[in-house]
Amino acid sequence: xxENASARLTRRALTVAHRVGLFLAMFVICLPGIWIVLSSLxxxxxxxxxxxxxxxxxxxxxxxxxxxxxxxxxxxPVLDYFRNSLIISVTSTVIAVAIGMAGGYAFARYxxxxxxxxxxxxxxxxxxPGIALSLPLFFLYVRLGIIDTHIGMILAYVxxxxxxxxxLIDGFFRQVPKDLAEAAQIDGCTRWQAFWQVEFPxxxxxxxxxxxxxxxxxxxxxxxxxxxxxxxxxxxxxxxxLDYTAEFTIDWRGMCALAVVMIIPALTLTYxxxxxxxxxxxxxxxxx
Amino acid sequence: MATVSxxxxxxxxxxxxxxxxxxxxxxxxxxxxxxxPSGCGKSTTLRMIAxxxxxxxxxxxxxxxxxxxxxxxxxxxxxVFQSYALYPHMTVRENLGFSLKIAGAAKDDMDRRVAEASxxxxxxxxxxxxPSQLSGGQRQRVAMGRAIVRDPDVFLFDEPxxxxxxxxxxxxxxxxxxLHAKVKSTxxxxxxxxxxxxxxADRIVIMRSGHIEQVGTPDEVFSRPATRFVAGFxxxxxxxxxxxxxxDGKLVFGGGDSLPLPGQFKSKTAAGDKVVFGIRPDDFYPxxxxxxxxxETEVHRVELPVSITEPLGNETLVFAEFNxxxxxxxxxxxxxxxxxxxxxxxxxxxxxxxxSAETGKSLRS
Numbered sequence: 325x326x327e328n329a330s331a332r333l334t335r336r337a338l339t340v341a342h343r344v345g346l347f348l349a350m351f352v353i354c355l356p357g358i359w360i361v362l363s364s365l366x367x368x369x370x371x372x373x374x375x376x377x378x379x380x381x382x383x384x385x386x387x388x389x390x391x392x393x394x395x396x397x398x399x400x401p402v403l404d405y406f407r408n409s410l411i412i413s414v415t416s417t418v419i420a421v422a423i424g425m426a427g428g429y430a431f432a433r434y435x436x437x438x439x440x441x442x443x444x445x446x447x448x449x450x451x452x453p454g455i456a457l458s459l460p461l462f463f464l465y466v467r468l469g470i471i472d473t474h475i476g477m478i479l480a481y482v483x484x485x486x487x488x489x490x491x492l493i494d495g496f497f498r499q500v501p502k503d504l505a506e507a508a509q510i511d512g513c514t515r516w517q518a519f520w521q522v523e524f525p526x527x528x529x530x531x532x533x534x535x536x537x538x539x540x541x542x543x544x545x546x547x548x549x550x551x552x553x554x555x556x557x558x559x560x561x562x563x564x565x566l567d568y569t570a571e572f573t574i575d576w577r578g579m580c581a582l583a584v585v586m587i588i589p590a591l592t593l594t595y596x597x598x599x600x601x602x603x604x605x606x607x608x609x610x611x612x
Numbered sequence: 613m614a615t616v617s618x619x620x621x622x623x624x625x626x627x628x629x630x631x632x633x634x635x636x637x638x639x640x641x642x643x644x645x646x647x648x649p650s651g652c653g654k655s656t657t658l659r660m661i662a663x664x665x666x667x668x669x670x671x672x673x674x675x676x677x678x679x680x681x682x683x684x685x686x687x688x689x690x691x692v693f694q695s696y697a698l699y700p701h702m703t704v705r706e707n708l709g710f711s712l713k714i715a716g717a718a719k720d721d722m723d724r725r726v727a728e729a730s731x732x733x734x735x736x737x738x739x740x741x742x743p744s745q746l747s748g749g750q751r752q753r754v755a756m757g758r759a760i761v762r763d764p765d766v767f768l769f770d771e772p773x774x775x776x777x778x779x780x781x782x783x784x785x786x787x788x789x790x791l792h793a794k795v796k797s798t799x800x801x802x803x804x805x806x807x808x809x810x811x812x813a814d815r816i817v818i819m820r821s822g823h824i825e826q827v828g829t830p831d832e833v834f835s836r837p838a839t840r841f842v843a844g845f846x847x848x849x850x851x852x853x854x855x856x857x858x859x860d861g862k863l864v865f866g867g868g869d870s871l872p873l874p875g876q877f878k879s880k881t882a883a884g885d886k887v888v889f890g891i892r893p894d895d896f897y898p899x900x901x902x903x904x905x906x907x908e909t910e911v912h913r914v915e916l917p918v919s920i921t922e923p924l925g926n927e928t929l930v931f932a933e934f935n936x937x938x939x940x941x942x943x944x945x946x947x948x949x950x951x952x953x954x955x956x957x958x959x960x961x962x963x964x965x966x967x968s969a970e971t972g973k974s975l976r977s
Contacts (some may be wrong), residue, residue: 350836364614447877455642493816501695503693503695503697504697504699506662506664506684506691506693506697507691507693507697507698507758508699509663509664509683509684509685510662510663510664510684510689510690510691511685511686511687511690511710511714511758511762512711512714512715512762514683514685514712515683517714519715521710525701526700527703556764
């Protein structure tokens, strides 16, 4: 065979192998998600079957219908949980991103006494596992009377997310050349205008990613929420999953259905925000 | 259009003084170049004029108005940065019009002024592109366009050409000169490249370690450097500078060789004075291959060995060994030379310089 033909063949074989490899990797990553969706649609017998039933025999939306059917008919207050989750996650994300922007900007742009110490301190707070804080927080919140309230959860999540948003946004502001803000000031902007007109649009991908991460942390958090919430006043969706566990049984199908309900908004939001995550926006700002 | 006046301008960071109370008067429509090696305080001075750095002492006056504490936007200046600092998320048109938009200019006025600037700089074809789609030279022009659009009192340039390649730099230098002729505004131009300063500026300010060494026209700083530093900094290849001692109508160098003391310095020196002797490569040349200076009466001729040559086509730089070190000379109408050849060299002593070895100040009047 001539050399070129064999090289062409090798290249094709490699392409096929590459695609098969990618498919396998993606399959492994997606399988749990697919399994949850499937499990929410099939009867418990099939979920618990050993060996597992790979191809569902019957599919139904019973679990979803039951979920919204109200208490006593197998339902749980899913709309209340959803509302709580939304209020708590959105509010704490907005606050954490606002503080993160202010803090990140300060760390990226200004020199001040104790800067590196403060930055290190912020990072160290991330080393404490959230669950270790739940008991002290519980006592504190009981004393303050903010146990089982939105405000209590929002405070906890803001504290959890702020070090992370500051760290991430600081990195993105560092990538925006200082010259740009100075050029804007010479072009007639105040410090504040220069920030909003020039630095903010350029750091937007970083701010958007910080927002997504913060939102998902709040949306999916279970450990703290299970300790600090009590009732439909403040229980979030992850805590709501526990409603499907009874003394002797666990309703796996219902739990999976609720999990799907939880995943959809998170997925939608990530999809919407991801177009802002385009990096490399600052290329061409300075030099060649 | 405006004058700029700096009085006792000082900059300190903590206890470190970077700019030591400099005084400078810049006339309306004058093109001034601040030049000096890295860390001499020239960029800091420019940034203080722009309002990007607070001043630690002294006064800055632009157009008869003291602007010490005014923010950059209230000084009616514009600045071209070394990095260009174009807004990457805006098109060329938006970059040019940004200052007008911030100032709340009417749409048609804005369009007209952007169009004017883009025509002057040949940017018409590029208005809808983003900075990332432009070449270095085009970005440079957009940066200048953004400065023109504002119609400022004073243009500030912070090493605007240092990111360009050599050919483009020469081309943009010419464009800046043409631009200044067209817009006729006061320009303060910072550079570390003495050729840029010489070719562009009406007057050059040579700075060193936060002090002004000399202010003068390109001809003045070249022909009559006030200090040893200026003599060594201006001119390419640089002036030959060697320490010597005055003795009995002669300059005796460390290696034992000597030259006659140039006539103009006879009354200004005394035997035993430590001095620094300076001669430009143009005034030290292979005999018969130099420029006639008109001061032929004071030419001193010696025969010296050639250590190396650098042919440049129209001329050759000849490094001749005198007093144990290489002295660079410029050979016009060059002829081939080899290392080791002994050739007749001429020192045009009427065009030499002497500086005090102690203070570095010129002994010429």
